[in-house]
Amino acid sequence: MTSMTKTNEYQQPIGEPVSEWKARERPARIGIDGKHCRLEPVDVERHAADLFEAYGKASDGSDWTYLFVGPFTEFDAFRDYLTKAAASTDPLHYTVIDSTSGRAVGTLALMRIEPAHGVIEVGSVTFSPLLKQTRISTEAQYLLMRYAFDDLGYRRYEWKCDSLNAPSRKTALRLGFEFEGIFRQAIVYKGRNRDTAWYAIIDRDWPRIRSAFERWLADDNFDANGKQRASLAQLRDAIGN
Template sequence: MEPVTLSTERLRLRPFEQRDAEAVFAACQDAEIARWTTVPYPYARKHAEDFVVNIGPAGWRDGTLYTFGVFTPDGTLVGSTGLVNTARLYTPDRTAELGYWTAGGQRGRGYTVEAARAVVDWAFTSLGAERLEWYAHVGNEPSRAVARRLGFVMEGVHRARTVHRGERRDDWSASLLPSDWGRSGRTPYTATPPPP
């Protein structure tokens, strides 16, 4: 897919570029990013360079990962948000996973919700997504708060779903459907009523 740029009232979302490597490196030194995400640990400059020069562009080109750097108008890196496992968008599933992280000094300003809302809107309108998924390690309350503000419906706990830093972790899961945003999908959906 050809990379795209999205804009919100306060932010610009664009694919990462080589010039962003230093800012990504600095942001990923944050202990909370290391604690809750899959970024390598310890995070070295080579990881940032590989991410912005190779991994990000390859994801866009191959249709497997659509990652946006989130920036203020003056070019300050706020964080990253995007869609992973996007190959499923091109199957009858029409599903992808939303992910995000926020730089330490930028938290608490609503930037992550604002940026993620733009990505969700793009996924539903331009990509035809019919289900977005969200996962986070149990205990990652800030990430769950963002997902809830976006309208994600919590679905449960997946025991031992991921291996993080050599240890199995339980993950929360949630989903967001176009109908949760007052939109319709291509494939009809009838919700299963809860058991009596």
């Protein structure tokens, strides 16, 4: 406890005041444009066939292991799932559209939305082989973060995953999320236990993270073969705190 700690009339330590705070708006069913992709609210008629085909390019069902649904081998079952996803407001699912091909190549969602506290989570990240490890996948994450922080004014942006999901945990750190801990026995899904790893970005860290995204996505950060010159982590470190 430092001398800067706030105290109340009972000399108890209390949190910093959040001046003139007002509940934020809920995310809307709107399109969000980037340079390499566009995020659109999930639309079954427009997106289902593309998504099913894109997911079908995976060699097996391992991409669905840590998701609450799937894998899907039949289109009708996938369409039923996507119909429910499209009707949901929390999670609010967005489709990632490749700007070059115009095809739907994955989805992600804003969820556990708490406007009163300015807290929101990105989840249900379901990227096809056409999307993984591409500039589009990074831009899609950036666009949704920017929407939450800059357009809606949220204070906290969360990422949660099965603690055993090493790729998801690695991705969270790459994108600039800070690890906050493990919630043991937090969820039962697909007939098994999940210890949940928690990560977050808060508003005071966002300007540095946003700048790193913008520098990473710039054309001059990639050579003639499309290989990055500097990683997101390197760019964040260069910007500093």
